[in-house]
Amino acid sequence: MTAPSVRALSSFVLPLGLLTGLLAGPAQAQTQKLDVPYVPTPQPVVAHMLEMADVGPDDYVIDLGSGDGRIAIAAVKDRGAKAAYGIDLNPERIREATQNAEAAGVADKVTFEQGDLFKKDIADADVLTMYLLSTVNMRLRPVILDTLKPGTRVVSHAFNMEDWEPDATAVIGGSLVYLWVVPAKVTGKWTIEADGQTYQVELSQNFQQVTGSVDGQPERLSGRLEGSELHFTLNDQLYVGRVEGDSIQAVPAEGAVSAWIARRG
Numbered sequence: 001m002t003a004p005s006v007r008a009l010s011s012f013v014l015p016l017g018l019l020t021g022l023l024a025g026p027a028q029a030q031t032q033k034l035d036v037p038y039v040p041t042p043q044p045v046v047a048h049m050l051e052m053a054d055v056g057p058d059d060y061v062i063d064l065g066s067g068d069g070r071i072a073i074a075a076v077k078d079r080g081a082k083a084a085y086g087i088d089l090n091p092e093r094i095r096e097a098t099q100n101a102e103a104a105g106v107a108d109k110v111t112f113e114q115g116d117l118f119k120k121d122i123a124d125a126d127v128l129t130m131y132l133l134s135t136v137n138m139r140l141r142p143v144i145l146d147t148l149k150p151g152t153r154v155v156s157h158a159f160n161m162e163d164w165e166p167d168a169t170a171v172i173g174g175s176l177v178y179l180w181v182v183p184a185k186v187t188g189k190w191t192i193e194a195d196g197q198t199y200q201v202e203l204s205q206n207f208q209q210v211t212g213s214v215d216g217q218p219e220r221l222s223g224r225l226e227g228s229e230l231h232f233t234l235n236d237q238l239y240v241g242r243v244e245g246d247s248i249q250a251v252p253a254e255g256a257v258s259a260w261i262a263r264r265g
Ligand SMILES: C[S@@+](CC[C@H](N)C(=O)[O-])C[C@H]1O[C@@H](n2cnc3c(N)ncnc32)[C@H](O)[C@@H]1O
Pocket: 033, 034, 035, 036, 037, 038, 039, 040, 041, 063, 064, 065, 066, 067, 068, 069, 070, 071, 087, 088, 089, 090, 093, 115, 116, 117, 118, 130, 131, 132, 157
């Protein structure tokens, strides 16, 4: 199967296209059906996915549906990730990926496991990569939002997550790539102390978008989360802070209020 362009990917989601891929499975016994057929991500797209996620030495990278292992292997070999893990339902893919990791000299840092990606605990990931389908992404979305640490980067080749807007999008050689940064959870009541003033704030959150009432007045605050970092404007002033459990600590930023703190409740 050749690498798909954006146009070709539209057929990827058609039942017939899927059926073809799903039937072209391995000779080995595999009782569970694949949720996604095997189509490798072109290497330049792999490189861009890892660049968009800014993969580096502190990162543990998980690729769900890891195919021949190219994303996990490149994460360690080309980006210096501390470790990477790939899971695939198809044992033939796991054999290939394991051989490829050995050939690339990264077998000590890259692990492949045969299994169902929906059963994998992904909470330890610093970066999660996927080339799955929109339907599969949508099944994973609540797990991503509820179990991954705020700030975890999620990169998907070709398929989005509906109304969770990406933080960045790129087109590489006709392939779409999406990046999301898992937002902290800030919904609820907060007390902000700034410049000798106290504000009672109630925040609502729609993924990374944040709005809030202030002292009972609706929509006085609007902002955005980048992982744990919250940027918002209140009374035409910029605030930047880091969400740390039940408090938000001011982060120095140009043009932003310098001394403030928010506490839940
Ligand atoms: C489109 S390929 C992507 C391969 C690789 N991540 C890449 O980008 O080159 C999807 C992979 O998911 C695997 N897969 C499908 N359903 C799965 C499931 N439920 N659990 C684990 N892997 C699955 C397939 O065997 C296939 O290798």
